[in-house]
Amino acid sequence: MIAPRRRHQRRPWAAAVFMAAVLAFLFAPLVVVVAFSFNSIPRMSLPMAGFSLEWYQGLIDDPEVRQALGRTVTAAIITALVAGPMGVLAAIGLQRLSVRVRTTVMGVLLLPIAVPGLLLAIALAVYWQGVLGQRYSLGAAIIGHILLALPFVILTMNAAVSGFRFSLLEASRDLGATPWQAFRTIMLPLIRPAMIGSALLAAAVSLDEFIVTLFVGGRETTLPVLVWGRIQRSVDPSLNALATVLLVATTILALLAARRTSVRA
């Protein structure tokens, strides 16, 4: 690749400053939350006092937080286990369609990203209680999480599968392999890293999801919904600690996912 550095070298400073400023703006709120989570006084203002872990201790001692944590983790695991395989299959199925049909189907499958979260949430809420007659629960929320995670799984898997030569499967079938054998021994090893990556991405989506859970989760609150409830009530410094935990968890999941999905089959 020819990098057009020559002309830009005259004034890369302005460009570098602009980029640094945007990155600083993007990271500013994250830095503030993490910094204040270690502040030793319960005031969310400058100057900060000393270093303390008491807000983290408070989280561990809080039964409401522990319960919500359990539900959040459950939701993330189920979302990954359901949305992962379903999205992988969908990505494989997409490859076998003609280009025009594939583009259309792909567009539909990416809808949950484009449709406003609020619209999805109220539609699911009405459907779940008004039509199906079910009570709002964590299960209902997980159904929404899977819906929201699927586009991300399909997008990453589509990139991983698009380079795969399906003639390899055909060849192994001709040599006597069953469809499952052909998939397991030829395709699976090639797409496994991307599969794991996309499942992790699905877990990250679930972990951070808040709007659908708020509307259909009922009393079974997850951590983001708990954060939402407490933010509105008061200034609570333990929220910074909770937020930091959530932030670190989603970042680690996204990091792991990115490392795997960048490996292309």
Add this chain to the structure above:
Amino acid sequence: MTTAVPAGGGGGSRRRSVIAATPLAPAVLYFLAFLVGPLVVLVVFSVFTFRDLQWLPELTFDNYVQALTDLSYRAIVLRTLGVALAVTSIVLLLAYPFSYIATFVFPRRRQVVFFLVLVTLFGSYLVRIYAWRTILGAEGVINATLVGVGLIGEPIRGLLNSPLAVGIALTNFLVPLAVLPIYSAMQNVSPALLEASRDLGAGRWQVIRGVALPLTMPGVRVAAAFTFIAAASDFATPALLGGAGGRMAGGAIQREFGTTLNWPLGAALAITLIGAVVLVIGGIWWVLGRIGR
């Protein structure tokens, strides 16, 4: 896995292609059951009647009449669209140069930069809104710094609980969402092409305006649509940062579902808002199309 058809094998018979696509079935059925179904039901509910805290299947357009004629709701929708439009413009003005610089000025660092942006995209959205309260509050980071330096005597109280605060927070978490499609559109533009137009005598701005921008316009349009939809339908940011003067449509819709339980009106409000959003996006696309020529 049923039959093995070569990738993109659209030439075969229709039946063969349908069978080959069966791996799609679970996802498609899931979408029908939990995306298409609920959305259709929402549209149906929007013409139901709400009486005595109950929704009744008596068809009426009163909800839409109320959504369109209620003055306070109209004001909220107009404010929502205005804030979303301003946010979308600023987001594009930040995300486009950012992606451009990352791709063409510092091509060796672009993976790292892109990854940093992704981290902020997945870093909890509620948490970031919450952080802006700490930053913009009367004793927050900005005011404390300004007072400390001696630039102002009294903290500025109007920073928080205003449309401005909502706009700042929305911009903050929508820039990564806009960078995604713009950045990926730029990866398809050959740097050699930009180099060639420079060699032919084009200035820096001419290269951006005449070559890069038209080539990346599809990505910019997607980014604009994503940003506008997200900004116009968000309800958490206005609720936490907007105060009384910063109420937006998302909050009004949420209230019909959360507090008054008037589902039919809430559904009609939501559909009206989506209609307005689609119209504005059409306008944005038209303007971008003119710019990208």
